[in-house]
Amino acid sequence: MRNHYALLRQASLAVCWLILGGFILSACGKTSTPTHLIPTQVKWLASFQWQALQTKQPEVWKKGLMKEILLSLGFQLSTPERVFVDKxxxxxxxxEWPVFVFSIPGANTTIQVCMFGIDDEAKFVKILEQSIKSTKKTQEAINFMALSDRSLMTWAARVGVWLQTAEPSSAEALLKESIRLRALPEDQSLAKTLPQALPNLSKDNKTDAALWVDVEGLKNIPTSQWLKKYLPFPLTLDWKGSWVNLQCVFxxxxxxxxxxxxWGKPLLAYKAxxxxxxxxxxxxxxxxxxxxxxxxxxxxxxxxFQALEQSGLAGKIDPQVSAATGMTMKELFNIFSGDVVLGVKKIREVETTEGDIDQKTGEQLLEIVVKASYEYVLGVGINNTSSLDKLLAKLIKGDTGLERQGDFYTLKDKENNNFYIVPRGKFLYLTETEEVKNDLLREKAPRIADKYAGLGSESIIVLYSDLQEKVRAKLPSSMFGKKNKEIEQLVKGIQxxxxxxSIRLxxxxxDNTSELLLAWEMKDKDLHALQSLLDHIVVENSFTQILRQPTAEAAQ
Structure with a gap:
């Protein structure tokens, strides 16, 4: 259980903590940043400017925000290392230089790296030696000091490179990696191969954070296999060459x-x-x-439809579609506008009885099964209402089970539950809930708030999720399955x-990019977001305390 939680650490907190680690200064430094030391192997890159962060929220900084940023981004801090970070x-x-944090994946272990600029080397060495109770060494013009049995601080030419592994590692191995980074060929540097990954440091840039993520790398998140059960299409696409670069304001x-x-090259096939x-x-x-x-x-x-035609699939299934609907594939497609929306009002557990036949005895076997019941409505935009009317009339006459009941239609499933189809002008709605169906038919029934409806403006994809504990606590166990108890406990219990x-694309x-907008609403509307984040990080028995369990498995 402990190991599983450790594996899920970055899965459940990736966005939250990479946000927290992504602070940068709005002003540009006088000297160039050491971005040429960042290798192309990195899958994510966060950066922050400690002085800007300290100035913006001094009380949050005093409470140990720098330390919590490093912990949340994968660092494990010994007591001496905590003393150094506090100073x-x-x-x-x-x-004037941003602090960069990233990880370098390897065959046997992952190396966490924190990289920063040094203005006063004498002061740096003094504080480091006082905190770690050790003295510096030098090799190949690089100064270094072992901070623990898994951590090494190196510095040279006004650039500090702090390296750490999840499991104990020799100082020699970490020093070798530091030397490799400092001698990195230009064509192996992220700054040369993908400059868009680097934070925007212009003087006019007033953002508080920068974060770059290689989307393809997210497929290795432990929860991805579970998520594929609910989001099979996007999670099984080829994300090669796709990345996200975000700046944020707290x-x-x-x-x-x-x-x-x-959009990476494989994804561009879906652009149209x-x-x-x-x-x-x-x-x-x-x-x-x-x-x-x-x-x-x-x-x-x-x-x-054009893609289906070019693939030959439209021609193959057109006869079956025509027989069932009385329309060609093209006519069927022309009914709809292409707008599809889904709203979920409630999720609950219901008990159902399922039966099977014992193949040996012929005896009927009955079992009570707990399943998830979704109170939802699916809305579809209609381009041609007269064609929709003809389609529904055709389906009623056919052996489909579809029945018209005034202003709506019903279709029963194998458990004899109603599935409601409600046409309303230029829109068509589908739901399994009678209450939702009735609200669709009532002109004065409550409708979705404006702040949700407005998310669709100039957006090709819209997503919204309520993240509150009271909502997640009610998620049915059947959503997770018997093999994912740890994931269930994590999702339902995380604070x-x-x-x-809300997400808008x-x-x-x-240039093959889409503007991406994310808005995180905090529970406490009167508290600064940085303060809210830190307050939840340091709470005893909070999710970060549970998830910070170092294992070799978690580092892979």
């Missing part, structure tokens, strides 16, 4: 993140499948005032300062 601002560290009660999502935005009117019509989850897609029906998260530009 970071006194140690001659350059306030405000009272919220964190705003804005950046770019780069999206139109310019999700219809905000469709989102606004959902009869759920405050959803616990919401998603929206703005799809191009023409491009999708965070977040109330909700805008259309693909000519």
């Amino acid at each position: 970071f601002q006194e140690a001659g560290i350059s306030p 405000e009272k009660g919220e964190i705003q993140m804005k950046g770019k999502f780069h 499948f999206f139109k310019n935005e999700v219809d905000a009117r469709l989102l606004a019509s959902l009869p759920i005032k405050k959803p616990i989850a919401m998603a929206g897609l703005g799809l191009s029906r023409e491009s999708i 965070t300062p977040f109330e909700a998260l 805008k259309p693909v530009a000519d």
Whole structure:
């Protein structure tokens, strides 16, 4: 159990803690940053400027924010190392260079790296020796000091490189890696091969944070296999060459993140499948005032149909479609606008009885099974209402089980439960919940709040999730399965300062990037987001305390 939690550390906290570690100064330093030392193997890169952070929230800094940033980004700090970090601002560290944090994956272990500039080497050495109770050594013009049996500080030419492994490692091995980074060929440097990964340090840039992530690397997150059960399509795509670069601003009660999502070459095949935005009117019509989850897609029906035609699939299934619907594939596609939205009002557990036949005895076997029941509504935009009416009339006459009941239609599943289809003007809705169906038919029924409906504007993909503990605690165990008890406990029990998260992805530009917008709502609207984050980090028995269990497995 302990090992499993350690494995899930970065999976569950990746976004939260990489955000926390991504602080940068809005002003540019006088000297160039040591970005040429960052190798192309890195899968993520966070950076922060300690002086700007200290100035913005001095009380948060005093409580140990620097230490918590490093812990959250994978560092394990011994008592002497904690002493040094607490004196970071006194140690001659350059306030004009950002501090970079990243990890270098290896065959046997992962090396965590913290890299920074040094203005006053004498002061740096003094504080380091006082904290670690050791003296510096020198090899190949590089000064170094072992901080623990897994950690080594090296410095030369005004650049400090702090290296650490999850398991004990020799100082010689870590020093060798530091020497390799300092002699890194230009074509093996991230600054040369992918300059977009580096933070924006212009003087006019007023952001508080920078974070770059190689999206393909996320497939190794321990929870990815479980997530594929619920999000099979996006998680099984080829993400090679895709990355995210975000800058964020921390405000009272919220964190705003804005950046770019780069579509790798394999993903560009799907570029034409999206139109310019999700219809905000469709989102606004959902009869759920405050959803616990919401998603929206703005799809191009023409491009999708063209792809089916070119693949030959449209021609193959057209006869079956025509026989079932009385329409050609093209006519069927023309019914819809391409807008698809989903709103989830509630998730609960229900007991159902399932039966099977014993193949040997012929005896009927009955079993009570607990399953998840979703109170949801799926909305679809309609382009041609007359064609939709013809389609529904055709399906009623056929052997489909579809029945019309006034202004809506019903279809029963094998357990005899109703599935409701509700056409309303330019929109078509599907739900399994009678209450939601009734609200769809009532003109004065509550509708989704404006702040959710507005997310679709100029966005091809919209996602929203309520992150509160009271919502997650009600998630059914059947969502996780018997083999994922640890993941269930983590998801349902984790304590965070977040109330909700919304994500918007805008259309693909000519440079193959889409603007990406994320908004984190904090529970405490009157407290600065940095303070909220730190308060939750240091709470005894909080999720960070549980998840910080060092194992060799977690470092791989």
